[in-house]
Amino acid sequence: MAAEEHKLAIFRGLLKFRSNQQKIWGVLIFLSIVTTIEVALGIIKPEILMGSFLRMKFLNWIFIILTIVKAYYIAWDFMHIRDERGGLKNAIVLPLVILIPYLAFILLLEADYIFDVMDMGFVAWNF
Amino acid sequence: MEVAPNASLDESQVWGGGNKPFNASYGKMMMWFFIVSDALTFTGFLVSYGFSRFKNINSWPIADEVFTHFPFLHGIDAPMYYVALMTFVLIFSSVTMVLAVDAGHHMNKAKVTFYMLLTIIGGAIFVGSQAWEWKNFIKGEYGALETRGGQILQFVNAETGKRAAIQEFSLGIDSERSTHQSYNGIWYKGETTLPNVSVDEVKKGFLADQSLVIRTEQITENGQKTVLSRDESIVKIDEAIDVIEGANLIHNEYGNRLFADFFFFITGFHGFHVLSGVVINIIIFFNVILGTYERRGHYEMVEKVGLYWHFVDLVWVFVFTFFYLV
Structure with missing residues (x-):
């Protein structure tokens, strides 16, 4: 180059x-x-x-x-x-831009749900 | 799919690297592929950190209270300043790396050498700083008690609102307590080094000092840790079974154990990347001095190692945000 x-x-x-x-x-x-x-x-x-x-x-x-x-x-x-050429640019950036927010979304949503279960459940977690 | 080489190229040119896809050389493209996969690895770590944090959103340690040290400023509360400095060091070493790559494009050996040296120094300062951060984190500051359920109880002076160190207020009790070794107990059960004070000594000191209250892990509406009243504290302290000083993979005086686990794992993995980056930079640095790339006719190797180095910087930008800022 x-x-x-x-x-x-x-x-x-x-x-x-x-x-x-x-x-x-x-x-x-x-x-x-x-x-x-x-x-x-x-x-x-x-x-x-x-x-x-x-x-x-x-x-x-x-x-x-x-x-x-x-x-x-x-x-x-x-x-x-x-x-860089457009093809290389997309090959690098697109997988990351698609996969990272997806993974973050599903795991954080699940974690938020687990928090609610632990928060409102009938089992004491803090003893 | 069949690859149809350009008619004007003979086969040796195509497979010998004459025909570059995307106008990027084989080595550079593979470096990019590695970076993409490594970026996804770090994503996995940081997202699982986020998972644990969202799961314990109302009791997660507050980073400002954990990382408060600055070199040569003892006892001064300086949250974040040192990591901010580390961030600047890493960004700056990234800049000297691009300048080295740029000098390589102009085939300027002296400048490449100089900028590579600066990059290596920056990387070394960063790794050293991280080691220092780890030392402070492992050593701990105030100490805490742990309940049977694994909750951390920290101590605060109710009058000043300042944290109280268990070392300072606990009162000595004459008792024989030596480290239990695996060879003198049943079923090979040993223990690690005993803390400097016992639970009973902390309790005795706590009951004697009327100004002390307990601070729990729970976070209140306005983002502070819950501080119990004196009466509640006296009830609460009976739940304590263990003295915790500092942090390791099993116990963590700052709060949730997972915080320490992720801290060690993610900053450790990143620090290992920086360390290997420094080592690779040193190898390239000597190659530059020896004139390897001068003879080869191009400095693309500097560009490739530069990509890795910037990636390490890029990851740190995210680690910095998610561990220290958010």
Whole structure:
């Protein structure tokens, strides 16, 4: 892969870099900002974000979404998926994007059910 | 399905790697396949962590209270700062890795060497930090009692609201209690090292100090652990059968045992990935110095090991979120 094949735009073309090195530093700055936001939120734990959506706190949803954003930029720019052919891109990303949410969904749903059984059952679990 | 090679290529070019599917070399594609399968392995671990956590959602340990140490800051409550630092170290070593790959594309041996060295140092700092985290976790901080049902009872000073260490408030009782060895009991039943204090000593110290109350694993509506009143605590302490100091695979003074099990397993598996990544990086580093890739005409090996290294970073991003933030 020659150096001039790199795609140098991130944020859907909003930000264009002149060289690949510049893009790497740009992505580092972006990832650092996201991590800093995560840590700051984790320490402050703002009261407004304590409401819940689908049995999980807003704050935790924000953490998970920011994590996926970070994962996207690590894969796309550091692992240069952005520069790969469409076929390879799909072969890598699709299995993960389909299987991981599926596994998470069935296991967490089951765990939530088991929690209810233990919580409302007639057997004491805390003795 | 029959593969029809391009008429202009002879057979040796097709099977000798001349015809690259997806324009990716064999080695790079296999690295990607490995990464996809390894990503699913980590998914399995993290999702099963989520399973146990959702199953015990009202009694799971609060990560902020477990990981509170920062090097050279003794006794200062610093939740998350150190893991945040570790995250930055790993992201930064990921950046030096991409820079090494980029320098490899320009066939710049000196720069590849320099950036590979920085990457290795970053990885080593990360593994060292993780070892330090483990040490603190295993050693424990305050100690706790365990009930027959496996629930953890921690102690809080009702006046200050601060945690109380069992080592400090327990009162000594003169009693003979030595470690039970498998050779002097029946049926080869032994035990591991005894805790520094016995259950009776903790109980005696607890009853003597009026300001102490018990904190249970249960989480209240506003996300805090339940603190019992003094009267409830006096009743509750009779259920204790064991003193727990620190955490291991069987007991965990911070709360649910599964928390410790998953912590050791997932961060251990990830740490092992980092360690092997550092070792592979060192091998590639020496190959770069020896000029192997210069002679080969391309630095693709650096790119492949780079993919693995970024993957390790990627996994850490998720481990960080699910163990320390959420």
